[in-house]
Amino acid sequence: MPVAAARPIVLTASERHRLKKAAYGHKTEHQARQRATVVLHAARGCSNARIARETRLHIDTVRTWRGRFAHGGLLALADRKRSGRPARFTPVQVAEAKALACQLPTETGVPLSRWSCPELAAELTARGITDSISASTVRRWLHQDAIKPWQYRSWIFIRDPNFRATAQRVLDLYARTFDGEPLGEDEYVISSDEKTSIQARCRCHPTLAPGQARAMRVNHEYDRGGALAYLAAYDVHQAKVFGRCEPKTGIVPFMNLVTQIMSTEPYASARRVFWIVDNGSSHRGKKAIDRLTTAFPNAVMVHTPVHASWTNQIEIFFSIVQRKVVSPNDFTDLTQVRDRLRAFEDRYNATAQPFQWRFTTSDLDDLLARLDRHTPADRQEESSVALAA
Known part of the structure; x- marks a missing residue:
């Protein structure tokens, strides 16, 4: 019986480039690499038998992919759609599993705080929604809608009746506006707060620098060298930080920080200096406002809403300090902590730019x-x- 002649293959420059990329690419799937190799050999005029010998494929496989490319081009090298195994679970069962994952376990009578995929699989079986199901199947279903019931985030419900008005005053100051009027050139906005209990943890073994394929190593054991409070004030529009270390927080340490700043220019002769503070005990309520105004008549204290310290820009600076200075904590004593914080202030002020505050x-x-x-x-x-x- 005569053998059918091999289909001739002629490639365009674009097809040849894509086939070579698939045949020699490091990330190409094995099957795609084999099919591309077959077509490239066929384009050089090789017979099916020779291609089969060189690629170690069956001649029928070579004939199949050569023929498919000759008929349909590059798109024909992809797998054809297959019916596959019949679905074991119905769409209703999948929807019920997702609905269960979106309920708190206590609402369904299950004594759990959070769902996990194994627990969800067991509960689906116990309720008769499915006969039997694996945790990996449940995980795949939840992944389709990015449902992760084992994760949680804490939050605080807004209880301040004047939340919007109070927050608006702070946000307007960031936009250089107060009571509907733009701020002048001789008016400044200071964001301030305290970072409490910065410890001096002297590690029992010196910290090891990172090396090849090795992260920095910090000994788990340490001796306590005391703790201090770091008070800082941040000029929102000038991007300048003023800080001081105190043994603890309180009214006196906070007023020391205020005096440190308000006794220097340009704040001493400014028309108004707005101090944005939270509702901490050091600067809470009307008494704190009166105390500040009595000491410095050109100072105006503006409180953030209750439980809304995230509206205070100094918290951004404190997060930078936590990441770049405090962690990992390896200090011999509190003097080293103070020196490190002062040196970081100088380093930060040398290159700092105002935060890109976009919350309006x-x-x-x-x-x-x-x-x-x-x-x-x-x-x-x-x-x-x-x-x-």
Whole structure:
């Protein structure tokens, strides 16, 4: 019986480039590499038998892919759609599994704090939703909608009745506006707070520098060398930090920081200097406002909303200090901690630029509207009653 002649293959420059990339690429799948190699050999005029010998493939395999490319080009080298094994689980079962994962375990009578994939698989079987199912199958279903019931985030419900108005004053100051009027050139905005309990942990073994294929190593055991408080103030628009270390926080240490800044120029002769602070005990309430104004008449204290320290830009600087100075904590004594913090202030002020603060009053309105949508009506009523009381 005569053997059919091999299909001739003629490649364009683009096809040859893509086939070579597939045949010799390090990340190409093995099957795709084999198919591309077959076509490249065929384009050189090799017979199917010779290609089979050189690629160690069956001649029928060579004939198949040569023929497919001759008929359909590069797209024909991909796998054809297959029916595959019939689905074991119905779409309804998949939807019920996702719905269960989106419920708190306590709401369903299960004594768990969070769902895990094995627990979800066991619960689906116990409820008769599925006969038997593996945790990996549940994990694959949840991955489709990015559902991760084993993770959680903590948050604080807004209880301040004047949250929006208080937050708007802070956000307006960041935009150089106060009470609807733009700030002048001789008006400044200072963001300040305290970072408490910075410890001096003297490691029992010196910290080892990183090396080839090795991270920096910090000994787990340490001796305590005491702790101090780091008070800092950040000029929002000038991107300048002023800091001081104190044995502990309090009214006196905070006023020491205020005096340190307000006694120097340009703040001493400024028309107004706005001090943005949270509701900590060192600067809380009307007494703190009066205390500041009495000491420095051109100083104006502006409080952030309760439980909203994230609106205070100094917290961004503190996060930088935590990452770049404090962690990992390996100091011989508190003197070394103080020296390191002062040196970092000088280094930071030499190159600092104002933070790109993008959270505006419009974003604040969107946030509050989103929280209202996710707050049950009965809880809103309870909050209203509590605020009225």
